Amino acid sequence: MNKELAKKLIDVDMGRQEADLAIMNVKLVNVFSSEIEETDIYIADGYVAGFRGNKKAKKEIDAKGMYLVPGFIDGHCHIESSHLSPTAFSDSVLPFGTTTVIADPHEICNVCGEAAMKYMISSAGNAILSIYYMYPSCVPATPFEHAGCVLDASEIEKFIDEDIVKGIGEMMNYPGVANHDEFVMDKLEVAYRHKKKIDGHAPDVKGDGLDAYIAAGISTDHECATPEDLVERTKRGMYVLLRQGTACKNVLGLLPGVNDGNYRRVMFCTDDRQPQTIRNDGHINHGVNLAIGAGLDPVRAITMATLNAAECFGLDDRGAIAPGRRADFFLADSLEKIEPDKVFVLGKLVAEKGSIILRSRPVRPEGVAGRMNVKNFSEERLALKLESDHVRVIDIVPGGVVTKAGDAYVGRDKDGFWVHDPKEDILKLAVVERHNGLGNVAVALIRGYGMRDGAVATSIAHDSHNIIAIGSNDHDMAVAIEELISLGGGITMVQNGKVIDSHRLEVAGLMTDDNVDDVCRKLDDMHEKAAKILKVSPEIDPFMTLCFMALPVIPEYKLTDIGLFDVRIFDFVDINLA
């Protein structure tokens, strides 16, 4: 609020000036009173001036009894998962009624650190969607891989006082909190000192451990997976997020824990939502509709998706439709299944019937474009010399991000190098460090991908986002890796030394300014080619599966740029077995 705006709104309310817009005959979803209110609404300078009375407006829309719903707030997401830059992401989610997101730019910050944060903040400035950030707390996520940078307390300090930064992102290192690791505590201390929020990430943490985590000031959890855990967390004052992402889907599982007493500590989030999931299922409205479909009162579901999130993050200017708040809302025909018809941001029509009308202008990706600092790479670096036929193998588990620690007897040539056997579903996996020209290339074996002949590579490889490539032969893999480097990042498929297709992600190798429809078309096409040409197993997603094979916090075997890692013992292991 500022004085000029306040005066304008007061003038409209007192009938001394006309509102810019009035939406007449709405059924307002009032999240303060938990009821539906038949009224008109007056908007001036992008804010709600007031309700039915003796006001006048330059322009009137007759909503003919449609519901007017406050814009949804996504309480926790990683924009990077959409493959879309923040401005393209804005265009993709506004049609679904999401008008504010709390984003943790964990992925891009792993790649570009401070430059990433600057880029994300400047993109948010251009986006019509309101984007707030939680500063990533865990970069790098582990000491077992090389990310683009190390973001310690002093780095957080640089951004924490920005209005757009609401606090510190998901503190995944809960053992670090329980043991008050100094590196962790120094970061929390920044939040304490600047009176900012700290987001949690505490799967399965309970009892004394949960007390400790909450006592440390961590106030949200989006990794809560059971109704019992939801009940325990909310009882201790935590906000629990009902997550509906592409892979992790918790809304229906958690809903039985939500009740009259605790629902004010519950909100919705998407966490990681792939572009196709956004296009096909929507965004926060998807989770809300699932909850309503499962019997949650629609006004309560909307309250959770709006006011609760706004209160959690101290966003006093939104989360409800009320005088002095942002005119961020949408009209919808029904509350049984919410499909936004007209979506307004700051009183402007930005989307209608599922299509974006007002697009956000991308920013120049300064310091984050084409970040491919790969040194000393050549096809020869992919060669895998074994000391034994009996080796460790990463076993893909379809439909998840975990793997199994497998073993196999494999073929070697006369010099001891691994030889691909087309009859066995074992391929080579490589991780190539791409951030600081360290020259690291690590190679391992992986089973269950299904591909017969060729290679796939991507620069999306959680959480450090080095280049990860899978292939039947070193040449195709090298071609794929080189193609990615020349693209500046993305996803590519190669067969017989030729690039079949590529999806370019020019922003840090993670995101693109292309629009969601183009991105989805490209990915659909590439999925089809992966199945038809490369024969990747229909049980797995050829690209997402790859993205998680370098993540050394999810069991059991993973490959980082340093080597093969056994998450169960939190240490590197030799590929060779006795």
Add this chain to the structure above:
Amino acid sequence: MNKELAKKLIDVDMGRQEADLAIMNVKLVNVFSSEIEETDIYIADGYVAGFRGNKKAKKEIDAKGMYLVPGFIDGHCHIESSHLSPTAFSDSVLPFGTTTVIADPHEICNVCGEAAMKYMISSAGNAILSIYYMYPSCVPATPFEHAGCVLDASEIEKFIDEDIVKGIGEMMNYPGVANHDEFVMDKLEVAYRHKKKIDGHAPDVKGDGLDAYIAAGISTDHECATPEDLVERTKRGMYVLLRQGTACKNVLGLLPGVNDGNYRRVMFCTDDRQPQTIRNDGHINHGVNLAIGAGLDPVRAITMATLNAAECFGLDDRGAIAPGRRADFFLADSLEKIEPDKVFVLGKLVAEKGSIILRSRPVRPEGVAGRMNVKNFSEERLALKLESDHVRVIDIVPGGVVTKAGDAYVGRDKDGFWVHDPKEDILKLAVVERHNGLGNVAVALIRGYGMRDGAVATSIAHDSHNIIAIGSNDHDMAVAIEELISLGGGITMVQNGKVIDSHRLEVAGLMTDDNVDDVCRKLDDMHEKAAKILKVSPEIDPFMTLCFMALPVIPEYKLTDIGLFDVRIFDFVDINLA
């Protein structure tokens, strides 16, 4: 929170250190889940570490199933109304379970401006009770009287960023908001810029006017008087305070407006509570008990008195009993009528069975003691020369702060001076400017006080707190005024030129460091003397009535240091009638 505290709490939770105190076998009133939870609670360094688990403590108390209730929060009060300095006030309310108050030091700031604010802040530093302030928005309350100072936007700016200052106090000038008066808007602008709250005061404001008031960012109202107004205010996002003061009592009247949908926007306050009301009826627990007695669910009543207020004012460290929050709570036997047994602040026992144990140490009242800057006063200044026998008279209305605009035919001596007629209940009223040595003395006539012979004077005279005196003769009035000046403020009674008794209020003429029991004894005694010796009408409070006779915002006739004021026309009027 800070790092050392977090580490300590984590250690206690993880069993690596002992808690300072454990309270075993409590029925915890859980305001997050709206239920009663049987558990144990562990406290370290004044904060809640956690709940029943594998924790250990140096000391255990067995609560034997008593209820453990979060400390109550008074959402709006004027400490000055208690006649007690903030530290003495702390001692008076802690036994009733109030552990935090949001105070508007409107009265003392009218007297001493910046020095008052410094004194109040430094007193809060010494008080065991948590005291937060809303910076008074309306000093002086009107331009029709002389207060000690003018607090404009630049004065507010000096204090607004202090952590202890949560925002700007009750914006009484709602016509000023509706007309966006620049003096008012400049003050609101300070709150906008510093992202602080603005408290409201909007009796009977509705519809478009209410929209305007809320659009201006004013987010609370403690002057709401009907269930319908409560419903309208909460629907628009305002917090409504259920007030139970000495004179203004709204809890039972407003309660019918509170429902499942809106109760999270409702809290309790006392506003103005005289010392005897605190002693006899308690504090926030009084309003809470009235609500419970009227059928409100006790857990809901407690939620309103704790979490709702904490959320409204952004006090994340209290309002509930949960890990990482202040150990401010009390034990009570019953939730049907809440009578705190043991009260804890920061984990320390501060009161037990209605008596204070841990007293707060007063601060030196620098710049606020004995503020009696009266110039050119003498008995002769009280003489009232009339040009007519027919004059305007202030008619006291028993039981309230309003007066009626009366008239009377009175006696005059040969020089035209008013003569007291013992058969008529008409007395002289005088207001003597005491802040800046302006030398103002204004005199008028008043009816309905009942006193036969003598004078009463006080330095409590809302809102400017000049000296106000009532009397049958100029000499007794002059003696009373001189006595007050020499006391440095308070209340005094005189008859036949002799002081009968005085209640000294050495802090700004409004408050004392004496304890509540001594103050009440003194006031009881003086009330008795006022009735028995001075024969003040039993229908009115001899002192409180006087306190409101100079308040030129409450109809109809009032007397300020400038003259007789008719609130109906917002202008001064001549005492003489045709």
